[in-house]
Amino acid sequence: MHEIILKTIERICSYVPEERVLRDEPMSRHTSFRIGGPAAAFVTVNDEKELAAVMAAVTDAGAEHMMIGNGSNLLVSDEGYPGIMIKLGGDFETITRDADDPCIVRAGAAMLMSRVSAFLTENGLSGFEFASGIPGSIGGAVFMNAGAYGGEIRDVVRAVRVMDADGKNLRTLSNEEMQFSYRHSVAEDAGILILSAEMELKEDDPDEIAARVAELQFKRNSKQPVNYPSAGSTFKRPVGGYAAALIEQSGLKGYTAGGAQVSEKHSGFVINIGGASCEDVLAVMRHVRETVLSDSGILLEPEVRLINCSL
Ligand SMILES: Cc1cc2nc3c(=O)[nH]c(=O)nc-3n(C[C@H](O)[C@H](O)[C@H](O)COP(=O)(O)OP(=O)(O)OC[C@H]3O[C@@H](n4cnc5c(N)ncnc54)[C@H](O)[C@@H]3O)c2cc1C
Structure with missing residues (x-):
């Protein structure tokens, strides 16, 4: 393994517990294709402090790295990935409804779309049905403006909490500032990390929302492999x-x-x-x-x- 990567992994281990720093981790375990050789390291970070420290470490060392969501849009080489894969967990897997405005929901970047959809359905919040069957995370979906059945993530996202790739400059970008376009957002151009998304939904009957989700799931299952x-x-x-x-x-x-x-x-x-x-x-x-x-x-x-x- 490259000396820079080894030293960076060592430094990362001073911020993230050892059990969340996996070495030579097969990427076939983390991709929906079930394909991919080992990543030199696969690190799960549980909060913003850990993420900032890990991003500073990889940036300072110039170590190859990438963020992974749910691995549902990736084809990884049989040789694997010679750098550090970074995945969000812990605090990034939460979803909350705004105390003042019941139509506003904040979802952490590691939340799966299916779980967000289940939460919104239970809470009688509509507008996210189109995304219910996309097997990615909120982070991956915002990063590339995922879409299906006439809807796109940009239709529901009001604001996105982000961090620069060097672990600095935590801030919130508006929908406009995200510059969403077809399967694309500013995050890709600027190497920005997505931490959570604030979404605006509409109140509706939970049974009707569930029926629409089921209908789209049926369509998906009948058309897709x-x-x-x-x-x-x-x-x-x-x-x-x-x-x-x-x-x-x-x-x-x-x-x-x-x-x-x-x-x-x-x-x-x-x-x-x-x-x-x-x-x-x-x-x-x-x-x-x-x-x-x-x-x-x-x-x-x-x-x-x-x-x-x-x-
Ligand atoms: C059966 C199937 C059906 C699908 N149907 C659809 C569909 O209907 N519509 C659609 O748009 N896509 C679809 N996809 C593709 C995929 O689910 C989406 O592209 C999804 O948005 C990818 O999210 P992910 O979390 O899996 O991201 P990953 O595949 O893990 O990563 C994708 C990119 O996002 C970046 N990324 C991930 N998380 C973050 C973050 N927090 N911050 C910064 N960058 C990040 C990664 O670095 C990578 O470049 C489908 C895939 C499968 C397997």
Whole structure:
């Protein structure tokens, strides 16, 4: 292991208890694709103080690092990740309703979308139904303005508590300051860390909200290969078309390399049909890109984030 990484891990251990600093941790345990070799270290931080100290340590040392949410949009190399993966837990897994305004809710970045949805449904708060089936965390969803069924996270987020990548400058950004666009926010450009999101919802009947959530879940389950590990839509929606339709038109449904396959159920998904390596997925993605480009002239861009690997 690189000397810088070793020294940084040592320093991190003076701020974060040893049991939350995992060495050579297989990333296949932390990604929805169930793919990825070991990260040099996988650190779970439980509060803002720990996070600030860890971010200062990696910044000072110039150590390679990245933040991980629920790992549902990542394809990690079979070689693993040579740096430090940082995940939020503890205080970042809370959700509270504002004492003065019952329509305002604050969710920590580590909260899963499904748990946020369950909380809002129970409390009779509507507006988040579209996001209930997205298998990511609030942090990951805000980072990339996740969306589904006509809604996007920017539609409900009022403000976001953030920290700079060096662990300094804790502040709150407004919805406008987040500069949300299609699967993108300012956090990506500026390397900003998302700590929590303040959302504004509307009061509604819990049973009606639950019915809408169930309907969208049914749609999702009937259209998407939810029984196989994947990272969701593999490619971004290109201008003037849909990746899934282009892939299907090129006759690539079911195209397989090793354990990776273009889903028969939804051609926008590359799935892990069993023991897929990162290289298998990349082989499928490369073939899909080349074939669609030669058939339609459209170059598909990956939506899945490629970690320590490339097309
Ligand atoms: C079956 C399936 C269905 C899916 N359906 C949808 C869908 O309908 N709509 C949709 O938009 N996506 C969908 N996805 C993709 C994925 O769930 C979303 O992109 C989700 O927002 C990723 O969140 P995450 O917490 O898993 O982030 P990760 O995959 O862990 O990370 C994604 C990026 O966010 C960054 N990040 C994560 N947390 C933070 C933080 N706190 N601060 C700063 N940066 C952070 C990471 O560094 C990384 O660059 C689907 C995925 C699967 C597997």
